[in-house]
Amino acid sequence: MRAAEILERLVGFPTVVGTPNMGLMDYVAHYLAEHGARVTRLMGPEGDRENLFATIGDPSRPGYILSGHVDVVPAQEPEWLGDPFVLRRDGDRLIGRGACDMKGFDAAVLAAVPELAAMPLKAPVHIALSYDEEAGCRGVPHLLARLPELCAAPLGCIVGEPTGLVPVLAHKGKAALRLVASGVSGHSSRPDLGRNAIHALAPALAATVALADALKSGAQDARFAPSWSTVQIGTVAGGQALNIIPDRAEACIEARAIHGVDPRGLLAPLMDLPGVEVEWLSSYPALALGADHPLATLAADISGHGPLQAVSYGTEAGLFQQAGVPAIVCGPGDIARAHKPEEYLTGAELAAATGMVLALGRRLC
Known part of the structure; x- marks a missing residue:
């Protein structure tokens, strides 16, 4: 099956982040x-989505993982045609939610499977598909926890996030949390008889803004844009x-950290603010x-592009590296x-x- 046909099938599953993905995984598992x-198939603790x-x-032999996620961001913008x-096809453009980020890579990997399966591979090729990357x-942490029982190290x-097929060596880390302030409801004419949750949250918001400004003069890494943690x-x-x-009032706050800086640590000043509860969302x-x-040499050879030092967005690659698997x-x-x-991917990009x-695969034969 051609990659574009597989991409059409994958896009047709509305696997919006935080929702079930079982239909898509049924299709992929059967195909493989x-x-x-x-x-x-590795069911997540949510019970309705899986890796x-x-x-x-x-x-049993050491090989290489091709990693992609199958969830997509919502597609509620009115500008969709x-x-x-x-x-939908428009010339060479293949248009649909997730076509670029990142069902296109998933489709490219799946399209290569018949030929990979026919190769005399001396080292295996693994395919890892995860949920809720967005x-x-x-x-993916649930998949990584099971990795030792699935294959040799x-x-x-x-990780096939969109880079124009240019290998990327580094990216920032991320942490996100929710701050919640509780109050007592009542008529606004008698604020003395209630407690305003938004007012209670305001000092935390001000502290976040101050923290963001202070980081601009903190540790720097010129590989990133901006060069500081945010x-x-x-x-x-x-x-x-x-x-x-x-x-009730709440705010969701994120930190993006340059290499060598703990993204959770960046948010530490917000952890003990009075009147506010903290819930970690992700990191x-x-x-x-x-x-x-x-791995950098291999990626450059098979992609045909020299490596790029860094990007400022984040991916699952940092988690693979943390688990002991070199990643790019x-x-x-x-x-x-x-x-x-x-959102679109071109047919030429998909073929590449x-x-x-x-x-x-040929390198592993």
Whole structure:
């Protein structure tokens, strides 16, 4: 089956982050099993979504992981010109939610499976598909916890986020939390008889803004743009009506950390603020792979592109590295198209990604 046809099937499953993905995983597992892959489905603790791990070749030998996520961000923008979960073609563009981020890479890997299965591989190729990456890489830690029972220690992992097939050696880490303030509701004419939750949250918001400003003059790493670690308030919610004292208010805050800085540690000043409860939402570490690492050389050879030092967004690669698996980011498409209406991948980009996967297979024969 051609990669574009597989991408059409994958896009057709509306696997929005935080929702079930069983239909898509049923399709992928059946497809892989048809071609002789060893398939393990790993249900997450949520009970309605899962990771998948498959191996082509001998799992007792060290090999390489091709990693992608199957969840996508919501597609509710009015600028979509068609159903975002029905792949649409416009010239060479393949348009649909997730086409670029990152079902395109998933489709390219799956399209290469029949040829990989026919190769005399001396080292295996593993396929790792995870859920809820868009919520802070929540799914893949459950897969990584099972990795020792699934295969020999891997030689490396290629995470196929959109990089234009340019291998990326480093990215920032991330942590996210929710701050919640509680109050006592009442009529706004008698604020003395209630407690305003938004007012209670305001010092925490001010502390976050001050922290974000202070980080600009903190540790720097010129590989990143911006070159410092960052903190931002992403959402704020609270209150029911103007004349009601709000009894609850919350803010979601994220930190993005340069290599060598703990993203959770960046948010430590917000942990003990009075009147505010803290809930951790997610975290993952930064990635840093040396330019002279064998995986960097391999990725450059099979992609046809020299490595890029760093990007400021984050991926599951940092978690693979933390688990002892060398990792690099390299996939088709442009991150600037992700999370936008009319998201697309070109047919040429999809074909090039399939070619990269097959080049990996030939290197392992």
